[in-house]
Amino acid sequence: MSQLTAEKLEQAVQLVRKSGADAWITFVRETAGGGDPVMPLILDGGLTWQSALIVTADGARVAVVGNYDADPLVSSGDWTEVVPYVQTIREPLIATLEKYLPQGSPRLALNYSLDDVKADGLTYGMFLLFKQYLEGTKFEGALVGAEEITIPLRARKTAVEIQVMRAAIAETDRLFEEIGQFTKVGKTEAEIYRYVQGLIEERGFGYAWDRAGDPIVNSGPDSMLGHGIASDKISLAPGHIFHVDLGIIKDSYSSDLQRCWYVQGEELGVPEDVQAAFRAVTAAIDAAAGAIKPGALGWEVDAAARASLVGHGYEEYLHAAGHQVGRLAHDGGAVLGPRWERYGRTPFIPIAENEVYTLELGVILAGRGYLGLEDMLVVRPHGIEWLSERQGQIWTIS
Amino acid sequence: MSQLTAEKLEQAVQLVRKSGADAWITFVRETAGGGDPVMPLILDGGLTWQSALIVTADGARVAVVGNYDADPLVSSGDWTEVVPYVQTIREPLIATLEKYLPQGSPRLALNYSLDDVKADGLTYGMFLLFKQYLEGTKFEGALVGAEEITIPLRARKTAVEIQVMRAAIAETDRLFEEIGQFTKVGKTEAEIYRYVQGLIEERGFGYAWDRAGDPIVNSGPDSMLGHGIASDKISLAPGHIFHVDLGIIKDSYSSDLQRCWYVQGEELGVPEDVQAAFRAVTAAIDAAAGAIKPGALGWEVDAAARASLVGHGYEEYLHAAGHQVGRLAHDGGAVLGPRWERYGRTPFIPIAENEVYTLELGVILAGRGYLGLEDMLVVRPHGIEWLSERQGQIWTIS
Numbered sequence: 001m002s003q004l005t006a007e008k009l010e011q012a013v014q015l016v017r018k019s020g021a022d023a024w025i026t027f028v029r030e031t032a033g034g035g036d037p038v039m040p041l042i043l044d045g046g047l048t049w050q051s052a053l054i055v056t057a058d059g060a061r062v063a064v065v066g067n068y069d070a071d072p073l074v075s076s077g078d079w080t081e082v083v084p085y086v087q088t089i090r091e092p093l094i095a096t097l098e099k100y101l102p103q104g105s106p107r108l109a110l111n112y113s114l115d116d117v118k119a120d121g122l123t124y125g126m127f128l129l130f131k132q133y134l135e136g137t138k139f140e141g142a143l144v145g146a147e148e149i150t151i152p153l154r155a156r157k158t159a160v161e162i163q164v165m166r167a168a169i170a171e172t173d174r175l176f177e178e179i180g181q182f183t184k185v186g187k188t189e190a191e192i193y194r195y196v197q198g199l200i201e202e203r204g205f206g207y208a209w210d211r212a213g214d215p216i217v218n219s220g221p222d223s224m225l226g227h228g229i230a231s232d233k234i235s236l237a238p239g240h241i242f243h244v245d246l247g248i249i250k251d252s253y254s255s256d257l258q259r260c261w262y263v264q265g266e267e268l269g270v271p272e273d274v275q276a277a278f279r280a281v282t283a284a285i286d287a288a289a290g291a292i293k294p295g296a297l298g299w300e301v302d303a304a305a306r307a308s309l310v311g312h313g314y315e316e317y318l319h320a321a322g323h324q325v326g327r328l329a330h331d332g333g334a335v336l337g338p339r340w341e342r343y344g345r346t347p348f349i350p351i352a353e354n355e356v357y358t359l360e361l362g363v364i365l366a367g368r369g370y371l372g373l374e375d376m377l378v379v380r381p382h383g384i385e386w387l388s389e390r391q392g393q394i395w396t397i398s
Numbered sequence: 399m400s401q402l403t404a405e406k407l408e409q410a411v412q413l414v415r416k417s418g419a420d421a422w423i424t425f426v427r428e429t430a431g432g433g434d435p436v437m438p439l440i441l442d443g444g445l446t447w448q449s450a451l452i453v454t455a456d457g458a459r460v461a462v463v464g465n466y467d468a469d470p471l472v473s474s475g476d477w478t479e480v481v482p483y484v485q486t487i488r489e490p491l492i493a494t495l496e497k498y499l500p501q502g503s504p505r506l507a508l509n510y511s512l513d514d515v516k517a518d519g520l521t522y523g524m525f526l527l528f529k530q531y532l533e534g535t536k537f538e539g540a541l542v543g544a545e546e547i548t549i550p551l552r553a554r555k556t557a558v559e560i561q562v563m564r565a566a567i568a569e570t571d572r573l574f575e576e577i578g579q580f581t582k583v584g585k586t587e588a589e590i591y592r593y594v595q596g597l598i599e600e601r602g603f604g605y606a607w608d609r610a611g612d613p614i615v616n617s618g619p620d621s622m623l624g625h626g627i628a629s630d631k632i633s634l635a636p637g638h639i640f641h642v643d644l645g646i647i648k649d650s651y652s653s654d655l656q657r658c659w660y661v662q663g664e665e666l667g668v669p670e671d672v673q674a675a676f677r678a679v680t681a682a683i684d685a686a687a688g689a690i691k692p693g694a695l696g697w698e699v700d701a702a703a704r705a706s707l708v709g710h711g712y713e714e715y716l717h718a719a720g721h722q723v724g725r726l727a728h729d730g731g732a733v734l735g736p737r738w739e740r741y742g743r744t745p746f747i748p749i750a751e752n753e754v755y756t757l758e759l760g761v762i763l764a765g766r767g768y769l770g771l772e773d774m775l776v777v778r779p780h781g782i783e784w785l786s787e788r789q790g791q792i793w794t795i796s
Contacts, residue, residue: 029515030515032607032608032726032728034432034433034435035432037432046608049740086739086740087739110522112521112522112523112526113523114523114526114527114530115523117427117428117521119523120521120522120523120524121521122521122522122523123510123515123518123519123520123521123522124508124510124518124520124521124522124524124525125510125511125512125513125517125518125520125543126518126522127522127525128510128512129512132512145523201599201600201602204599209430210430210444328430330430341485
């Protein structure tokens with residue numbers, strides 16, 4: 001997926017320029033066991049020795065890396081220069097900075113942030129090393145955090161990223177279809193959970209959140225809601241709602257969707273209380289979607305959904321109406337949530353074009369269980385475009 | 399595996415005491431996407447809000463965590479006190495430090511290190527936050543790196559850790575047996591690679607290193623050695639060596655082993671040049687193992703293996719004779735390698751009791767391919783105990 005990193009590096013140049021920094025530097029080592037969360041956006045694969053990935057406001061993209069790591073970077077074509085070293089990164093790093101930033105005292109942006117964990121990949125030991133290397137040079141005085149670069153770089157998806165996410169969503173839709181075919185009255189939540197995990201692993205997908213709770217499977221009024229574990233003791237029974245919250249990772253990007261079914265009994269069709277709840281949940285998600293546009297704030301979007309649901313006579317949900325999706329299901333940045341203290345400043349971050357969000361909410365129906373829906377969208381200049389195909393009506397199982 | 403974290407915390411208390419620090423603090427947030435590499439040693443599961451895991455030289459183990467994260471820590475029984483908070487960690491953190499460290503100006507050890515990436519889990523943003531919180535208290539002046547605690551904590555295995563690693567090794571042995579049964583003349587490297595990955599995924603194991611290169615499958619003289627990719631074009635042919643380097647993760651701990659086969663042709667038995675190479679590789683690994691004991695240095699161990707192999711008339715290998723294994727196949731700390739600059743100070747870290755190493759080396763046989771072996775061991779008071787069952791002679795395939 002070299003097109004992906006190429007596009008993100010192009011985007012990074014624009015963001016560096018806009019941030020006022022002269023260069024953005026991702027400084028890492030031995031990234032196999034984790035590494036800086038920003039790195040996969042701009043580089044496929046890992047780096048072993050101390051490495052500096054430098055993007056300048058002038059558009060240079062320079063990688064100073066150990067000589068064993070150089071070949072894949074050269075062949076990616078993403079870097080305008082690759083500087084391999086053997087003994088120590090110090091001299092080649094300083095020489096590279098001097099070559100590309102000859103004027104004045106340049107501002108160097110590094111990956112640290114007090115607020116956003118995804119923008120805080122530089123470890124303290126690496127910061128100290130970096131400062132040591134710059135000692136006595138003109139660069140030592142001007143280190144700043146790179147939040148203004150790394151947060152939008154992750155959030156604002158390129159065309160290729162959106163295409164990859166569409167593919168993850170399509171595979172999730174296919175899993176929902178298979179769940180509908182597999183599921184029958186009498187099957188337990190845990191049987192369905194294991195069936196889905198079998199398919200996910202057979203197809204080589206990852207889990208968009210902790211494997212233990214993916215998928216979330218809820219059936220009937222006794223099910224553990226939220227992040228509960230699928231039960232071996234609860235099986236599908238007529239008159240109940242059956243609900244699945246499922247996210248996969250395909251080609252490094254996540255989906256996060258919810259679908260629901262009515263477990264049909266002897267009655268004709270789906271009872272009116274279930275249909276009314278489905279309509280109310282759909283309307284609340286529509287209300288949220290209608291409030292999303294570049295510049296809108298997350299709490300405004302959440303308030304629209306919350307008011308709609310309450311207006312239909314249902315209780316408020318106890319979470320945010322939506323969140324960003326990207327490499328992970330919960331991908332940081334703006335949250336489409338209420339102005340509750342636990343969400344900190346995240347409901348106040350303005351929404352921007354090309355960000356991908358999911359909208360999710362539901363209601364509890366007495367005696368029947370949880371009816372919830374979740375759909376994904378991308379922000380466009382004047383509103384949204386749905387990435388997932390909405391569920392038009394509640395499906396049935398018998 | 400709560401017994402595991404309980405044992406590691408017990409060990410941590412001893413290491414804090416020995417280090418001269420008054421308390422060791424792991425300060426993290428939103429650990430789902432990565433987090434501090436030290437955390438899984440002392441805690442099962444993740445933490446969401448800013449959290450401080452505190453171990454004092456007096457034996458207190460106190461966790462200051464967000465209220466939603468508190469329950470699993472309380473029920474683990476690992477923590478002498480769990481302090482939940484709702485609004486901000488600042489006041490409960492300071493109050494906890496004051497309660498447990500009432501005297502003088504205590505030294506607080508934090509997870510940063512210029513040399514060891516596994517001991518450098520504190521991000522710079524989190525360091526700045528921590529300093530901010532301590533401002534104006536008696537704790538602000540005495541922050542030190544926790545290398546002396548975190549490096550041995552990871553390296554020195556408890557009885558439970560060794561037991562878990564034995565199970566990972568046993569599953570790897572089983573995979574080698576299945577490889578021997580599956581493999582026939584004419585199968586390609588890539589077929590065997592895919593077969594092994596299928597078994598690994600079916601059984602729910604992880605990969606001990608990058609999935610793309612696990613297992614490494616080499617067959618014959620034209621195979622890509624080292625970290626090369628299994629080929630669809632190279633198939634097993636009589637007279638060649640077939641070699642597999644394989645590591646899995648089971649219950650969070652890794653294996654890393656190599657086995658080899660001779661591809662039998664019309665001739666009777668295994669040719670003498672192959673048998674001689676197998677004996678020489680075995681002898682070199684024996685020489686390394688014989689040099690391992692608490693206090694020995696990695697370069698001395700490597701030198702013993704290197705001298706043995708050269709003494710048998712073979713060329714030197716171009717890597718280290720061994721490395722630590724733990725949660726990952728390459729688990730940091732001491733390296734059993736030569737005093738080459740690229741290994742830095744790692745061949746000079748003294749070997750200690752209960753550390754787990756793997757020993758690996760091989761030779762290239764002209765016209766036949768790579769004959770390599772790798773076996774795992776634990777350091778005991780006066781020498782070593784093998785954890786893997788050695789391969790007594792080269793196996794055959796036809």
